[in-house]
Structures are given as structure tokens and as C-alpha cells.
Amino acid sequence: MSERTLVIIGAGGHGKAVAEAALLSGEWQQIAFVDDRWPALSETFGWPVVSDVAGVAALAIHAVGAIAAVGNNAVREQWVKAIRAAGLPLVTVVHPRACVSAAATIGTGTAIMALAMVGVDAVIGEGAIVNAHATVDHDASLGDFAHLGVGVQLAGGVKIGAWAWLQAGCSAGYRVVVADGVVCAPGTVLQADGLV
Template identity: 35%
Template sequence: MRERLIIIGASGHGRVIADIALKMNKWKEIAFLDDEKGKSSLGFDVIGKSKDFKNYIDNSEIIVGIGNNEVRQKIQSELEVLGASIPVLIHPNAVIGEEVEVGAGTVVMAGVVINCSTRIGRGCIINTSASVDHDNFIEDFVHVSPGVRLAGTVKIGRGTWLGIGSVVSNNIRVVKDCKIGAGSVVIKDIIKTGTYVGGPVRRV
């Protein structure tokens, strides 16, 4: 294990990642890369710009602390091509069931519950107090916002964003690159990419 963690992005999401890293007590040093070089964030220095990550590939673990799914995917894919060591960060107060798989670059935040036999892909955000029930499959670079509730045997397609407090009923499939509005309720499969709002959801 490498003793330094580099977080790309020093804004809100990056700071939450740093806070989780502190509580995990796994790294001796934590630092940020951000395009506003020179500032500090949560008491940690910004030691370079976002594009400088190549300089740290050989001696640090690196994670992308950017909330936008597309940007996070782009940067993490570059890291993977270069052979970077990309960790998984799980807050100590998260509850993780048996036979749960979590992909590289995914962050699981405080108060999250992930029940057994669930697979979560690479570069996902499982945000504060979200609930992911049994046998879910969350594909790569999905953002599950705070307070989201996913029932059992749900599949969420790559790059989808689930807004705060949204609910997905059991045995539902949501295709890739969708946006589900805050507080929305999904009770039928979503088979066409788009933006969906309401309860039950409608495409807008």
C-alpha cells in the first residue's frame, strides 16, 4: 500500500473524500490536485493542477474527487491506462453486507447501507445515507445521491445520476446515462436514456 493519497478535485466532493480518508486512517499523507493551485482544502495542500496527476502515478494512490460523472470517468480512464493505483474509500460508518463487490475509484459515504450480493462498479459515488438493497447491480460511474433508496434486484446503467431522495422499486432496470430528478419515484423499467422526474417518473 502507498502511504500518500492524491485527490483530484479540492471542492465539496473532494473534501468529503478527504474526510473519509482521514477517518479510514490508512494514509500518512493526503493532498489535492486542483486547478486553483496554492489554496488549501480541509487543511490539506493543493500541490498541483489536475493535469499533474501523471507526476504521482508511481508513488501515490490517486482518486478522482469530482462529482460530474462524465468528467470523473474521463480522468479515471486516463489513470487506469497509466496503471495508477486507484483505491476504494468506504466511510467507517457505512454498513456493507456480505458478498458486496465495489469497484476501484468508488466512494461510499457516511450512513450508507449496502445489502448483500450487490455489485457496484468503478468510479461510483454512493452518497450520504443512501440505501442500496440486496442483489443490486450499479454499473460504472453512477452517482447515487444522498438519501436515495434502491430496493432489491435493481440495475442502474453506466453514468446514470440518481437525484437526492429518489426511490427505485424492486426488480427495476434503468438504462445508462439517465438523470433521475430529486424525489422521483421509479416503478417501471426505464429503457430510454433521458431525464426523468416525478412520482411516478415521466420523461422530460
């Protein structure tokens, strides 16, 4: 593995999307996937699956960084712990066709996907996902290990708690606060005075 190899834990659909974003960003030249389906699963998206999660520490001498790439928030948190225990730097991946304000704060281990928008003074926690076409507008916040599905729209100032999951197409109007761990079904519309 070269000096610009990214270890991605999770060789499923989200892992492939994170790999593509990482390669398109120009920051990474090679991908090494880690997945508990190894060795039966030996390749995905044209890149090797080299280990299961238990073996990730052996990759620390070969890779510059790692990211956990799975939609399940609790599993992603456990994989981030495995990355840290292995001594691998936890990295953030931002798709080059995402629009991220220079005044936004992005936590380590976060994936910001194609055509996502993160506005001025927005705060994204550690290990979060801002999926394709999702918007985190100005002054909004997304907690650690939270997950915005495809096309989720957060208005300015919205606060989404840690481990929350807003599934595809949800929208949150001004002053909305979503508590830690809440799961919102696809297309849910949230307003400050309740759900609609």
C-alpha cells in the same frame, strides 16, 4: 508525502468528503489534492492542493493510490483515465460508518460515503458514488461511473445503468431498471411500470 498518501483529484465539496472518509478509515494518513484551480487554490480541508490534473503523473512516486472525486460522471471517468495513465493505483474509499456487506462486489475507484448501506450480493461498478445515507439493497447493481445522491434508496434487485445519476432523495422500487446515462431529479420515485 508519506507512504500512505492518497491523491484525490477534485478539491470541491465531494473531494473534501472523500478525504474525510479516507482519513477516518485509517487506511490513509495524508491527502494531496489535485485540482485545475491550482495554483490559485493551494489548500482545502487543511490539506495541500499540489497540482492540476495535467500534472498528476508527477505524483506517482509519492502516493500509494488515487481516487477521482467529483459528482459529474463524465468528468470523473476522464479523471480515472488520467489516474491510470499516470501509473497511480486507482483505489476505493469506504467511510467507516458505511455498512457494506462482505458479499457485495465494489468496483475500484468507487466512493461509499457516511451511513450508506450496500447489501448482500449487490454489485457496484467502477468509479461510482454511493453518497451519504444512500441504500443499495441486496442483489441491486450500480453501473460504472453512476452516482447515487444523498439519501437515494434502491430496493433489492434494482439495476442502475452506467453514468446514471439519481439525485438526492430518489427511490427505486423492486424490479426497477434505469438505463445508462439517465438523470433523475431530486425526489423522483421510480416503479417498475414507470415513474410516479
